[in-house]
Amino acid sequence: MSVRLFFALWPNDALREQIWRVSRRGVTACEGRPVIRENLHMTLAFLGSVNAELLPRIRAAAADIQMPGFEFRLDEMGYWVRPRALVIQPASFPAALPALVQALWQALGPLQLTGKPGAAGAYRPHVTIARKAVCPAELVLETPVHWVVRDFCLVSSVTDPAGARYEPLARYHLLQADTQANDSRGIGAC
Ligand code: ATP
Numbered sequence: 001m002s003v004r005l006f007f008a009l010w011p012n013d014a015l016r017e018q019i020w021r022v023s024r025r026g027v028t029a030c031e032g033r034p035v036i037r038e039n040l041h042m043t044l045a046f047l048g049s050v051n052a053e054l055l056p057r058i059r060a061a062a063a064d065i066q067m068p069g070f071e072f073r074l075d076e077m078g079y080w081v082r083p084r085a086l087v088i089q090p091a092s093f094p095a096a097l098p099a100l101v102q103a104l105w106q107a108l109g110p111l112q113l114t115g116k117p118g119a120a121g122a123y124r125p126h127v128t129i130a131r132k133a134v135c136p137a138e139l140v141l142e143t144p145v146h147w148v149v150r151d152f153c154l155v156s157s158v159t160d161p162a163g164a165r166y167e168p169l170a171r172y173h174l175l176q177a178d179t180q181a182n183d184s185r186g187i188g189a190c
Pocket residue numbers: 004006043046118128157158159163164
């Protein structure tokens with residue numbers, strides 16, 4: 001059996017609500033297919049379809065990661081022409097974000113997943129808010145969203161006739177600034 005997997009920053013309910021609220025105007029203007037509220041996330045690494053037997057090793061690889069938490073602001077609305085996606089994205093972000101992505105791919109390296117990992121250098125952090133979109137006349141995000149990242153999730157993607165449904169399988173804590181001297185990692189269910 002195979003599962004479709006990706007690692008992501010998974011917003012808590014309050015943050016999810018904010019992302020939802022600030023993106024409404026753009027989503028309406030783009031005439032596209034809105035990403036449902038429960039699916040809003042920022043992909044870190046897309047693994048694609050993998051053999052379910054690899055799950056324990058994937059979880060273990062992620063649990064080994066010791067990286068600091070970080071923060072950024074989603075402060076731009078953008079339109080990606082080729083995937084016809086409307087996104088919100090940070091104009092700038094700390095190096096800790098691509099470093100986490102790189103650490104994930106490095107940790108997953110020995111598993112030799114057949115999915116094609118994008119080069120970490122090409123990583124473009126974003127939250128997709130609509131697909132099959134046209135570019136709105138105005139690409140404006142009136143209120144930026146502050147994202148405090150303290151953990152990341154392994155998520156499974158199930159394709160239903162109605163669209164993709166995401167299920168967080170595990171949450172991995174990042175190190176906190178004041179406790180980095182200690183091993184403050186933890187793992188738990190989402
Ligand atoms: P659908 O493919 O049914 O339209 P979806 O794109 O929301 O739905 P998935 O294809 O399972 O669902 O993708 C899960 C997440 O991984 C999404 O954030 C998607 O943008 C991202 N993703 C999918 N394919 C790739 C890829 N080849 N490279 C990088 N990220 C990807």
